[in-house]
Amino acid sequence: MIAAAKEKIMQTFRTKIPNHFDLPRRIARLGELAYNLWWVWNPTAQRLYNRIDNALWERVNHNPIRFLRSLGRAEVNAAAQNPVYLDLYDSVFAKFDAYLKTTDTWCARTYKKQSRGQIAYFSMEYGLHEILQLYSGGLGVLAGDHLKEASDLGMSLVGVGFLYAEGYFNQRISEDGWQEAIYTSLDFDQLPILKVVGEDGKPLTVVVNFPDRTVSVHIWELRVGRVPLYLLDSNIEANSPADRQLTTRLYWSDLDHRIMQEVVLGVGGVRALRVLGHTPSVWHMNEGHAAFLTLERARELVLKGTSFQDAVEQTRSSNVFTTHTPVPAGNDEFPLWLIDKYLSSLWAELGLSRDQFINLARNQQSWGETFSMPVLALRLSGRRNAVSELHGHVSRNMWHFLWPEVSNEDDVPITYVTNGVHTATWMARRIRVLYEHYLGEDWLEHVDDPEVWERIDHIPDQELWAVRNHLKRKLAFHIAERARTRWTKGGFHPVQVIASGVMLDPYVLTIGFARRFATYKRANLILSDFDRLLAILNRPNQPVQIIFAGKAHPADEPGKQLIQEVYRAVKRAENGGRLVFLDDYDMNLARYLVQGVDLWMNTPRRPNEASGTSGMKAALNGALNFSILDGWWREAYNGENGWAIGEDAELDADVFDGDDAESLYRTLEDEIVPLYYGERGVDDMPRKWVARVKQSMRTITPLFSTRRMLKEYLERLYLPAMK
Numbered sequence: 001m002i003a004a005a006k007e008k009i010m011q012t013f014r015t016k017i018p019n020h021f022d023l024p025r026r027i028a029r030l031g032e033l034a035y036n037l038w039w040v041w042n043p044t045a046q047r048l049y050n051r052i053d054n055a056l057w058e059r060v061n062h063n064p065i066r067f068l069r070s071l072g073r074a075e076v077n078a079a080a081q082n083p084v085y086l087d088l089y090d091s092v093f094a095k096f097d098a099y100l101k102t103t104d105t106w107c108a109r110t111y112k113k114q115s116r117g118q119i120a121y122f123s124m125e126y127g128l129h130e131i132l133q134l135y136s137g138g139l140g141v142l143a144g145d146h147l148k149e150a151s152d153l154g155m156s157l158v159g160v161g162f163l164y165a166e167g168y169f170n171q172r173i174s175e176d177g178w179q180e181a182i183y184t185s186l187d188f189d190q191l192p193i194l195k196v197v198g199e200d201g202k203p204l205t206v207v208v209n210f211p212d213r214t215v216s217v218h219i220w221e222l223r224v225g226r227v228p229l230y231l232l233d234s235n236i237e238a239n240s241p242a243d244r245q246l247t248t249r250l251y252w253s254d255l256d257h258r259i260m261q262e263v264v265l266g267v268g269g270v271r272a273l274r275v276l277g278h279t280p281s282v283w284h285m286n287e288g289h290a291a292f293l294t295l296e297r298a299r300e301l302v303l304k305g306t307s308f309q310d311a312v313e314q315t316r317s318s319n320v321f322t323t324h325t326p327v328p329a330g331n332d333e334f335p336l337w338l339i340d341k342y343l344s345s346l347w348a349e350l351g352l353s354r355d356q357f358i359n360l361a362r363n364q365q366s367w368g369e370t371f372s373m374p375v376l377a378l379r380l381s382g383r384r385n386a387v388s389e390l391h392g393h394v395s396r397n398m399w400h401f402l403w404p405e406v407s408n409e410d411d412v413p414i415t416y417v418t419n420g421v422h423t424a425t426w427m428a429r430r431i432r433v434l435y436e437h438y439l440g441e442d443w444l445e446h447v448d449d450p451e452v453w454e455r456i457d458h459i460p461d462q463e464l465w466a467v468r469n470h471l472k473r474k475l476a477f478h479i480a481e482r483a484r485t486r487w488t489k490g491g492f493h494p495v496q497v498i499a500s501g502v503m504l505d506p507y508v509l510t511i512g513f514a515r516r517f518a519t520y521k522r523a524n525l526i527l528s529d530f531d532r533l534l535a536i537l538n539r540p541n542q543p544v545q546i547i548f549a550g551k552a553h554p555a556d557e558p559g560k561q562l563i564q565e566v567y568r569a570v571k572r573a574e575n576g577g578r579l580v581f582l583d584d585y586d587m588n589l590a591r592y593l594v595q596g597v598d599l600w601m602n603t604p605r606r607p608n609e610a611s612g613t614s615g616m617k618a619a620l621n622g623a624l625n626f627s628i629l630d631g632w633w634r635e636a637y638n639g640e641n642g643w644a645i646g647e648d649a650e651l652d653a654d655v656f657d658g659d660d661a662e663s664l665y666r667t668l669e670d671e672i673v674p675l676y677y678g679e680r681g682v683d684d685m686p687r688k689w690v691a692r693v694k695q696s697m698r699t700i701t702p703l704f705s706t707r708r709m710l711k712e713y714l715e716r717l718y719l720p721a722m723k
């Protein structure tokens with residue numbers, strides 16, 4: 001019965017697709033392809049679009065649906081009759097069909113049927129592609145990469161999240177360096193999502209109860225290869241105008257909104273999966289935002305007559321919680337009056353008193369008692385993990401108080417799985433071609449096997465260096481085009497044109513610094529001795545240029561001041577146009593940057609960077625890392641595959657920034673710049689630099705891939721949770 005209902009939903013989902021576009025039959029499946037994000041990590045599939053009209057593909061921001069709708073008749077017909085195009089078309093669809101249909105996946109080969117239960121993955125944000133602005137930064141991109149890899153491995157996993165009507169904001173920087181947040185409504189009709197409808201053709205509706213009312217949500221499906229992602233949407237007629245706004249934006253700073261959203265995610269998400277006929281055997285919370293799912297799962301059993309205590313015991317072992325927050329103040333928690341306001345009906349349904357309910361997640365902050373989402377998740381999950389080795393130590397220390405009976409901190413039951421990135425999503429096509437040629441056709445299938453990477457020396461240095469230079473030119477060209485577009489649109493001061501990178505030189509050592517502008521990431525560390533920096537930037541014959549990019553949360557005043565400080569430095573004429581700030585950092589810009597720069601710099605205040613992932617994306621494209629020994633870099637750095645800033649230790653807060661700045665400048669002056677410019681032969685190639693690039697690719701790409709990461713999640717968390 002359930003299976004039949006599910007099949008029906010899938011069919012409705014499928015039959016809707018072709019009606020959107022008016023394409024010749026021979027290439028009609030371009031519409032179908034648009035609705036599966038598989039094309040995001042398959043460059044040849046993207047070629048099916050951009051080969052028809054590359055300028056249009058860029059103009060629509062790589063959105064295949066807008067692309068197909070805007071395409072001229074003549075171009076479509078020409079493609080449908082071009083034998084070269086049709087060959088490409090047939091080979092892409094042969095791959096696509098094989099990918100979707102095969103039963104020969106890594107998971108199927110490795111695990112017996114009984115351990116192939118389904119995993120439900122909950123996250124507040126997902127970074128899958130630039131047209132789906134459902135992410136704010138690293139947490140979301142990690143979730144997106146998690147789904148893509150689950151698909152590649154053939155893991156039975158479903159995602160749950162939100163479809164934000166306005167997504168995350170677009171960033172503009174005023175002439176004075178102040179961040180302006182621009183919200184635009186996403187046009188759902190132009191996105192590769194489809195509303196899930198029931199047998200009667202009406203949207204499936206899920207209801208979430210609050211003490212004074214109910215909120216209904218519809219469900220949208222996004223196909224990520226073989227993995228479905230269900231996105232909840234409260235903007236429907238059944239709701240009051242205020243409730244329709246609930247899923248408008250990501251990370252409201254207003255706590256009322258925040259807690260209601262989290263109830264909808266945790267409670268509504270479980271109910272959505274039930275309505276869709278899913279019966280997951282593992283429930284994975286990516287950060288504490290989804291922790292209410294633990295209570296909804298318990299409530300399902302309480303309704304059948306189980307006591308709350310027994311319900312918790314029965315569900316706990318199949319809950320998995322991943323924490324990403326290394327500072328107590330960064331945690332997601334609510335004052336108790338908000339719990340009274342929104343959850344009083346739930347504790348009654350669970351058969352708990354107010355006190356018993358609040359005790360599930362009680363925490364003490366300097367400003368009072370709170371209901372802490374990570375505490376709830378830690379208590380009600382059978383397996384918990386941090387996201388790097390160091391973050392594991394920090395987490396066990398931070399949460400030790402929840403296990404007073406555990407005397408040794410190392411025995412606090414929080415393990416770690418270091419983050420990784422989805423190789424195919426982040427790798428430049430030209431690098432991929434090199435790997436295919438020299439590592440073997442099937443290198444991507446074995447990307448986490450260090451043996452594959454021993455073949456990196458088969459790549460001739462000159463070829464690698466040529467691709468690196470090509471990617472840097474591509475970056476500079478893209479930046480100039482962006483600046484040109486902004487300039488022609490008006491309202492852009494000439495100094496902003498310079499600040500946005502038109503004077504970048506594609507033959508100069510280029511440093512990238514792009515990430516959220518949170519103060520702990522210290523974007524201004526390199527500005528702390530400005531004269532010393534100017535000397536580095538402007539050294540005759542050995543200049544350096546630095547590209548900054550990143551958004552601050554709109555409510556984060558210190559973060560916005562940090563952007564302003566960087567922007568003011570960028571605008572100073574003495575830097576010769578060699579300091580640049582690019583506005584509106586997103587996944588598209590991230591790809592250009594991690595693929596195009598020579599050096600990826602990261603200067604967090606240790607141990608605040610739980611893992612960090614952008615440096616991994618840079619490394620797999622042949623950029624070198626230059627970073628504080630925090631998060632993932634502490635594990636990856638081996639003395640020969642990049643550079644460290646500062647010591648492998650926490651220092652006193654006051655000497656800290658100064659010591660790190662000194663280490664940063666000294667390493668740049670004495671090691672990095674000389675290595676990049678020195679010892680070049682007639683071919684103008686810095687041999688020792690290229691050798692280091694190969695060291696970095698060899699050691700980092702396999703280990704810091706989502707392939708390695710998901711196998712660890714499966715073996716260490718998911719499979720034990722299924723038992």
Ligand SMILES: *Cc1c(COP(=O)(O)O)cnc(C)c1O
Pocket residue numbers: 136137138139141514515516585586587590611612613614615617
């Ligand atoms: C990878 C990525 C991040 C995360 O970067 P960190 O180095 O982990 O801070 C943030 N934003 C975008 C757009 C990304 O692609």
